[in-house]
Amino acid sequence: MRGELLAQLGRADEARSELLTAAALCTNAAQRHVAAAEGRGAARDDGLRPPGRGAGSAGDIDAPARTRRALGAVGLAAFRRGPTARHRAHSWHPGRMTLARDIPNVLASFRTTRRDMWNWRAVDEYAYEAEQAVPLLADMAEDYGAAGVIPVVQKAIASTFRVLMRADDSNGVIQLVIADLLTLHAKLCAEAPPAPATLSSWIQKQQFGELGQYFTIDVIDYEEALGERGIARFEAQLAARRAELSAFDERPELEFDHDDEWHARHALRANLQRLAVLHGTRRRSSARTAAIFRVRTCARVRPKRCARPGSSNGR
Numbered sequence: 001m002r003g004e005l006l007a008q009l010g011r012a013d014e015a016r017s018e019l020l021t022a023a024a025l026c027t028n029a030a031q032r033h034v035a036a037a038e039g040r041g042a043a044r045d046d047g048l049r050p051p052g053r054g055a056g057s058a059g060d061i062d063a064p065a066r067t068r069r070a071l072g073a074v075g076l077a078a079f080r081r082g083p084t085a086r087h088r089a090h091s092w093h094p095g096r097m098t099l100a101r102d103i104p105n106v107l108a109s110f111r112t113t114r115r116d117m118w119n120w121r122a123v124d125e126y127a128y129e130a131e132q133a134v135p136l137l138a139d140m141a142e143d144y145g146a147a148g149v150i151p152v153v154q155k156a157i158a159s160t161f162r163v164l165m166r167a168d169d170s171n172g173v174i175q176l177v178i179a180d181l182l183t184l185h186a187k188l189c190a191e192a193p194p195a196p197a198t199l200s201s202w203i204q205k206q207q208f209g210e211l212g213q214y215f216t217i218d219v220i221d222y223e224e225a226l227g228e229r230g231i232a233r234f235e236a237q238l239a240a241r242r243a244e245l246s247a248f249d250e251r252p253e254l255e256f257d258h259d260d261e262w263h264a265r266h267a268l269r270a271n272l273q274r275l276a277v278l279h280g281t282r283r284r285s286s287a288r289t290a291a292i293f294r295v296r297t298c299a300r301v302r303p304k305r306c307a308r309p310g311s312s313n314g315r
Helices: 002-045 065-079 083-089 099-110 120-144 146-164 173-191 196-207 219-244 262-301
Strands: none
Touching: 099 120, 099 146, 120 146, 120 173, 146 173, 173 219, 196 219, 196 262, 219 262
């Protein structure tokens, strides 16, 4: 019996040594790839090409060095965390990167198969990894354009919310990650507005869905992305939702009354209030702009008739 235990311990030590050796080799290889990629990128910036490589060869680097280093660091950190994370890190490569290759690597940080999400330590570990991936999405938007990253952010929001629904997030760390993702989504939509119908449908799907019961998705944050057509489409969809409600009340009761349409009525009321604020702000802005235009035009075209009483021009 003792001999079997000693043999098992010996095999465990051998496996541990092999794992540490593989991790060291992976780290060294990643560092060599990053150094080589930065050298090739610097040569290309100076108008030079590495010897033996022509334009469009496999040695060209698609993504900037900042994103490569960030993704490589996250991949190596995942390699040290366990078998599942090492499986994810296997596809991470700090060399040639494209948006299609980056997407699964970044989305892996917002997903987990752990069944102990009732444990605060597990929740903190997941939230830390997801929090580190949010700036990566912003960097990807700078590298590849916001239009291609917006669907990725939407998938990240959905994945993180699914994890939240089965986790003990009493300290609110996962909720902060979702709030950061929603803020980033609104920012990217302002930079590269999607189709008004698509964006309007996505906003209302979140507002009237389960996500809207825990988080606020404000239409004013998407004013610039929606534009005039988008706002009109948003209001038309709200009117259709209002017509589907059996008994809509402008001021529904605040307490829960076990009505299936309770959340829909409150979401509709909140949207109507925010749209009223939006239109009121636009009217005040238009009136202010018109007043400034009238004053400037009057001062430029008819200075004597528009001058104030008692001034030199009005005498």
